Amino acid sequence: MTDRKKVAVIGGGVSGLAAAKAFDEKGHRVVGFERSHDFGGVWELSRSYPDVQTQSPKDLYCYTDHPMPADYPEWPKGPQVHAYLHSYAHKHKLARLFRLNTNVRTMDRRTDGRPGWTLTIEAGGHEWTEDFDFVSICTGQFSDKNIITHPGQEAFVAHGGSVLHSSEYTDPGICAGKDIVVLGGSKSATDIAVNAANNGARSVRLVYLGNVWRVPYFVGGINFKRLLYIRAQERQFNQWDKTPFQKLASTVFKPLIWANFRGLETLLKIQLKLKKHNMVPDTPIEKEVSCSVPIVTPGLIKCLDEGTIKPVLGTFDSYEEDGLRLSTGETVPCDLAILAVGWKLGVPYLPQKYQDKLIEEDGQYRVYRLSVNPDLPDMGFVGFNSSFCTVLSAEMIANWLVRYADGKLANQPSAAEMNENIDMMLNWKRKERPAAKVYGGLCSAPFHFKHFDELLNDMGATRKKRGNPLAEQFSYPNAPAYGTFLASTPQYQAG
Ligand SMILES: Cc1cc2nc3c(=O)[nH]c(=O)nc-3n(C[C@H](O)[C@H](O)[C@H](O)COP(=O)(O)OP(=O)(O)OC[C@H]3O[C@@H](n4cnc5c(N)ncnc54)[C@H](O)[C@@H]3O)c2cc1C
Numbered sequence: 001m002t003d004r005k006k007v008a009v010i011g012g013g014v015s016g017l018a019a020a021k022a023f024d025e026k027g028h029r030v031v032g033f034e035r036s037h038d039f040g041g042v043w044e045l046s047r048s049y050p051d052v053q054t055q056s057p058k059d060l061y062c063y064t065d066h067p068m069p070a071d072y073p074e075w076p077k078g079p080q081v082h083a084y085l086h087s088y089a090h091k092h093k094l095a096r097l098f099r100l101n102t103n104v105r106t107m108d109r110r111t112d113g114r115p116g117w118t119l120t121i122e123a124g125g126h127e128w129t130e131d132f133d134f135v136s137i138c139t140g141q142f143s144d145k146n147i148i149t150h151p152g153q154e155a156f157v158a159h160g161g162s163v164l165h166s167s168e169y170t171d172p173g174i175c176a177g178k179d180i181v182v183l184g185g186s187k188s189a190t191d192i193a194v195n196a197a198n199n200g201a202r203s204v205r206l207v208y209l210g211n212v213w214r215v216p217y218f219v220g221g222i223n224f225k226r227l228l229y230i231r232a233q234e235r236q237f238n239q240w241d242k243t244p245f246q247k248l249a250s251t252v253f254k255p256l257i258w259a260n261f262r263g264l265e266t267l268l269k270i271q272l273k274l275k276k277h278n279m280v281p282d283t284p285i286e287k288e289v290s291c292s293v294p295i296v297t298p299g300l301i302k303c304l305d306e307g308t309i310k311p312v313l314g315t316f317d318s319y320e321e322d323g324l325r326l327s328t329g330e331t332v333p334c335d336l337a338i339l340a341v342g343w344k345l346g347v348p349y350l351p352q353k354y355q356d357k358l359i360e361e362d363g364q365y366r367v368y369r370l371s372v373n374p375d376l377p378d379m380g381f382v383g384f385n386s387s388f389c390t391v392l393s394a395e396m397i398a399n400w401l402v403r404y405a406d407g408k409l410a411n412q413p414s415a416a417e418m419n420e421n422i423d424m425m426l427n428w429k430r431k432e433r434p435a436a437k438v439y440g441g442l443c444s445a446p447f448h449f450k451h452f453d454e455l456l457n458d459m460g461a462t463r464k465k466r467g468n469p470l471a472e473q474f475s476y477p478n479a480p481a482y483g484t485f486l487a488s489t490p491q492y493q494a495g
Contacts, residue, residue, distance in 0.1 A: 013041020
């Protein structure tokens with residue numbers, strides 16, 4: 001018999017909803033906390049910039065039992081994703097489990113001698129503590145803005161200039177007739193630059209530190225999910241923990257793999273006119289692919305061609321009274337600076353002594369299967385990792401985590417096994433694949449299949465792949481297929 005636990009789920013975004021469902025359907029008592037007034041996390045409407053749309057195609061960005069509506073486009077817009085998440089919460093009656101406008105301020109080990117954590121919670125000006133047997137942390141990677149300042153900002157603002165974090169850019173009306181400078185080269189930076197250029201800005205400059213490979217929605221006319229998200233492609237990147245046969249295959253096929261990636265680079269250079277715009281990256285694409293590879297914003301190349309967006313390799317040096325001095329030495333006109341510099345990764349409500357167990361000196365996280373740390377019992381992360389199909393990976397980890405919490409994994413790991421695996425993964429990231437160190441080493445892309453194989457194996461799934469081996473090599477990880485694989489894991493109920 002599995003004990004029924006009282007489980008806290010912190011966060012009501014994609015991952016919090018997945019975790020609440022997974023723990024609730026196994027019979028646990030779930031209490032979810034969401035500090036915002038609404039579900040959705042990054043897709044909550046007041047946090048989304050105009051024209052935001054997914055990077056993932058819709059059948060990779062959905063839960064296994066709940067496809068996105070047929071009339072949604074292949075890459076849905078922000079409000080559509082928000083509505084979809086609400087429909088998922090409605091379908092599984094998840095709202096009853098959550099307390100909105102409720103912030104978890106801190107958490108510490110219980111002092112009553114029982115396993116679990118005591119959460120300090122705050123809502124409506126009141127603060128209280130509550131004990132939980134297990135905590136599922138689902139606060140994501142985008143909860144604390146990375147705020148940076150440059151010399152002269154105060155005087156610039158005093159003279160009528162504006163400086164916004166990318167998440168504060170919600171009204172394109174503010175661009176009309178203005179000189180805009182966007183700092184950053186990520187998808188949000190190019191999304192905002194294109195949006196500003198299309199909304200009457202007098203000039204738009206995109207200032208970014210270095211060229212990176214970008215992937216368009218269609219590569220050579222083919223939806224990128226059919227080329228880049230498939231197992232046959234994934235196997236060509238240098239994975240962790242290769243078997244002797246896999247090592248031999250990598251050596252034998254090395255020339256073909258090399259040719260495949262050079263072909264892809266050539267295609268991208270031509271299609272995106274990278275040479276013309278001085279945007280060719282220095283790093284071979286196979287070494288760079290990770291969660292930081294952005295999808296090309298529709299309209300970006302057209303804006304670059306027409307000169308409505310001017311790319312500048314560099315960064316901000318300082319604000320002048322009516323402009324911006326860049327690291328290139330030039331001063332450019334600027335009324336509005338938009339800082340698309342991302343978010344601070346972290347768990348600010350976890351006391352330092354626990355963070356020291358979780359985060360290594362170089363910022364790499366010690367988490368087994370991207371979810372649990374053996375020195376921090378009775379808690380685990382869902383969706384702390386990024387990927388190219390985050391909804392599916394959150395659901396996969398949520399299902400893994402409830403079994404881990406209940407001791408019901410087919411391969412329930414010991415602390416020593418987890419530490420050994422964590423050390424092996426850290427060694428691989430540091431020595432063999434530096435690209436995997438992005439976001440604290442918490443990115444599972446481009447190794448979705450390998451990661452999901454490990455989770456399904458741990459859960460004791462009897463179906464982990466499609467029946468047709470050829471189809472398996474050339475299919476992308478679509479959510480309904482993973483629904484059938486999850487259904488093949490041993491089932492149980494707590495309580
Ligand atoms: C613009 C944008 C586009 C994206 N597009 C894609 C895509 O196409 N494909 C893809 O795979 N991924 C994409 N992502 C990544 C995206 O973050 C994930 O897909 C997913 O939405 C993350 O969900 P989450 O629940 O893990 O985190 P979040 O959505 O960040 O939700 C975390 C929640 O926790 C709450 N919270 C934080 N701290 C506390 C606290 N102390 N107490 C209570 N509540 C708290 C927050 O309010 C928030 O609602 C995108 C991200 C952004 C920003």
